[in-house]
Amino acid sequence: MKPFQYIPALKYHFFTPIYDWFIGLTMPEVKVKTKAIEYLEIKPFEKVLDFGCGTATALILAKNLVPDAEITGFDVDEKIMKIAQNKVDKSNQKINLVCLYSNTLPFSDNYFDKIFSTWVFHHLNSEEKLQAFKELRRVLKPEGKMLIADWGAPQNFLMKILFTILQVFDNFETTAHNKKGLLPNTMLNGGFETVEEIGFQNTIMGTLRYWKVS
Numbered sequence: 001m002k003p004f005q006y007i008p009a010l011k012y013h014f015f016t017p018i019y020d021w022f023i024g025l026t027m028p029e030v031k032v033k034t035k036a037i038e039y040l041e042i043k044p045f046e047k048v049l050d051f052g053c054g055t056a057t058a059l060i061l062a063k064n065l066v067p068d069a070e071i072t073g074f075d076v077d078e079k080i081m082k083i084a085q086n087k088v089d090k091s092n093q094k095i096n097l098v099c100l101y102s103n104t105l106p107f108s109d110n111y112f113d114k115i116f117s118t119w120v121f122h123h124l125n126s127e128e129k130l131q132a133f134k135e136l137r138r139v140l141k142p143e144g145k146m147l148i149a150d151w152g153a154p155q156n157f158l159m160k161i162l163f164t165i166l167q168v169f170d171n172f173e174t175t176a177h178n179k180k181g182l183l184p185n186t187m188l189n190g191g192f193e194t195v196e197e198i199g200f201q202n203t204i205m206g207t208l209r210y211w212k213v214s
């Protein structure tokens, strides 16, 4: 097995400080994250995980939407988690941030009621995607729900071209699996029982798809 590695938010660490600016400019970021959170129908006092939380934008949105939920963000990158911590401190919200350089999650079995993740899985190769879904299945309660929003199979020819341009700048190995539409199957192989695509959004970089998983 290869040593654990990861791809930072904008591929190189030196771009991490401009991540929020870049994604805000190029993507319908707040719309996507709000939609992902709303699809989960989080209830007060539920335990919620954002896997690959990046700069904590979605965590703060989730906490604002459901102030009584217990919200936790996990990421493997210390640098982006420093930005996340500053934003959480400024928001005056109680949000747990957990950073660990590992492909195993530091949470006990069946801990979370809900899990969401936006724009993370295209950073992981096929083996890492499977390992991540196995871990997410382990920490999610049996009756829990998960919402994944990430690049999926392009919805039309224009989306295919735009996504190919993204692949040139991003990473061919990890994004090819998304482009082939293999993510739902990998979720099932990771131990989830049902995967339902509940929407998609065409963007200037390709088709983002939403999957409700349990």
Ligand SMILES: C[S@@+](CC[C@H](N)C(=O)[O-])C[C@H]1O[C@@H](n2cnc3c(N)ncnc32)[C@H](O)[C@@H]1O
Binding pocket: 006, 007, 008, 009, 010, 023, 051, 052, 053, 054, 055, 057, 074, 075, 076, 077, 080, 102, 103, 117, 118, 119, 120, 123, 124, 128
């Ligand atoms: C494109 S950013 C998305 C961040 C955030 N979810 C958002 O939507 O803005 C991808 C994030 O995934 C994290 N990441 C990469 N590999 C990971 C892994 N194996 N486990 C957890 N997070 C990972 C990166 O550190 C980065 O913060």
